[in-house]
Amino acid sequence: MLTMNDIAELSGCARSTVYAVLNHKSWVSENTRKKVQKVIAEHQWTPDRMAAGLVGGSTNLIALILKDVLNPFNSQIVEGINSVLRPLDYNALLLSTMDEHSRELEALKVARSYRVDGMIITPQQVGVDLSHLWKIKEAGEPCITFGCSPGIDFSYLDLDEGASTVRIVGYLSELGHRRIGFLKGPDTSLSAKQREDGFREAVMMKQLEYRPEYSGKGGATLKDGFEGAKKLFSLEVPPTALICYNDLVAAGAYRAAEESGLSIPGDVSIVGFDDIELASVFGPPLTTVRQPCFEMGQWMARQVIAEIDKKRSGEPVVTESKQFIGELIIRESTAPPRGKKYEN
Amino acid sequence: MLTMNDIAELSGCARSTVYAVLNHKSWVSENTRKKVQKVIAEHQWTPDRMAAGLVGGSTNLIALILKDVLNPFNSQIVEGINSVLRPLDYNALLLSTMDEHSRELEALKVARSYRVDGMIITPQQVGVDLSHLWKIKEAGEPCITFGCSPGIDFSYLDLDEGASTVRIVGYLSELGHRRIGFLKGPDTSLSAKQREDGFREAVMMKQLEYRPEYSGKGGATLKDGFEGAKKLFSLEVPPTALICYNDLVAAGAYRAAEESGLSIPGDVSIVGFDDIELASVFGPPLTTVRQPCFEMGQWMARQVIAEIDKKRSGEPVVTESKQFIGELIIRESTAPPRGKKYEN
DNA sequence: CTGAAAGCGCTTACAG
């Protein structure tokens, strides 16, 4: 690997001149500028950011700490984030936690070890020790969280989780459903909790039948959805509609319905969350709540950068939160319940 | 941020002792080891990898240069890669090229600027200038490519693209299809080319009707599939079966079929490639070729690490390729053609 | 424009 010294030598000028060319200092003559750039291009040389970061104090690295990237919802967020990082010459260090506490700690450690300039994280937020997040806050490191981290003043992206769920329940009850099941998300997820709270509230409000067993196993994967739905479908009095934590969970419910010989929406209506691109080609197309994931990613990225800039210029960092509103997309997985359930 | 010096001071010993503790040198007494580790844990300190990399010559960073992460197929590969990198303490710098030449160049530059230890790349391989890849090879940098890069001796992951396509055509022709359409992938993709070649060959072999207009618009996204399929469906004599570059393209074809009032597989059979997790909940469930993406990611990761280790120890790097075999998964999107096409 | 110097936080090698 060539160094800045080599480039200087090759182009016959001083190292400081090479540095000046790289950083567009005005005092460099057109002539030498070209000469230096030619040598740089020929050798495809770039300054070592590690070395630059060491002295300059910034690595242009942003840690992306997500649960996984297998959910298309998260992939969209990643691309949204990248779309703003790239033009600003920031880069993403992708770390997945698989929704495990120990891996979240580990990811944070890795992020620190690379001296990232900032991070965007989807942390576990409910019923877990949050002291690792506290330490980030105390250290004053730019950090944006997906969803509010209770008690810690980070900038965060907010979703109208409860309201969306209430809207879904309202819609289903208008269709005539009285027995609505709920496949809740991971226990440690705040959005899952908020959705569940919204669900409980709406069920009460609408005076629907509430049975504890209608709140099925939590989780965020297709497999979780399959297992949770299987259980609900095998109840003596099964729900006629099912609200799922996300579209992947809904997909699992589709599979469970098929295995149980239930038709959608004939025997059971199914609603998802996220509106991933493929939801529209599910069989039948999935009714779901659209989240503007790409924009959500963009907002988080812009926000970290803003905090990084503030920190660098010594200004006080004022945290912000932005609420994104879900939109109910009605497709064909929902319909009025049949008169005589499962009797055919 | 604390430094190693600070840690030494805080634990009342020499910097070299802290270093020794970190690197498990045997000569450190149990007592001081514990003392140092306590201080490290208290302050959540980790050595600065940038600084360490600067002198030690390795960053433990692997560049992942993919087209995008929006295709669940790629997400699986990413998770497969991460699953082997993480336990070995390597980390992924994720760069997406959106299948644009300029962004591929840019990504390579970014990778170089961070002095990554190695890279895994899905490059454009057909009809483009490959000199940037050549330079990587010349520089002796560990690099694994997804698919063979013509003329450049990288270790690469090989797929039996042609054979898979031949298998699909065989299957469709057994069902009785004589007019088979093909939605080819991106022009710059080698796998797309190989699939197309396989398709041509198989169509000849089986003496099926070949029409140039049956080879539809290339691309890798749902939108591409939609547009390509739309065109094929509006032909005077449309194909009765459609082979799609990947499952996302197939999803686009599903939408096009719906818009065109065609039923799957009644009016047209559709086959995809990849077997993404959601293919089984498509309406109808998609017949497709399963690729072991997670394992593919794992293989590539193991291979870069192997090359990095070889390079470090001064051994000659011997490139390898490994072929992965696709498996035709027959679901419900394929059936014999109807006697009288599109007539009723 | 040049040139020399200091320093970022580590690793490496070595004398005690």
Place this chain on the structure above:
DNA sequence: CTGAAAGCGCTTACAG
């Protein structure tokens, strides 16, 4: 175990 020294490839500040 300690301690001092050199150096990785940059940035920063400054005298000429």
